[in-house]
Amino acid sequence: MSAMKTVHSELMESDLYKSGRLTYAAQYDLDLPPGWGDGQLYVPSDRDAC
Secondary structure, X not given: OHHHHHHHHHHHHOHXXXXXOOOEOOEOOOOOOOOOOOOOOOXXXXXXXX
8 A cells, every 4th residue: 555655646746747748548637546545445335225
């Protein structure tokens, strides 16, 4: 988890990302989890709703 947080921070703070030249699948969103520590990264579906 620590390594993933570090990579996330390094990418978001890079000059390439800030200039808009760092993309993933031709998208500026790097498909990284939003804001580490801002809550759950994954919210399981409600099994009782079925």
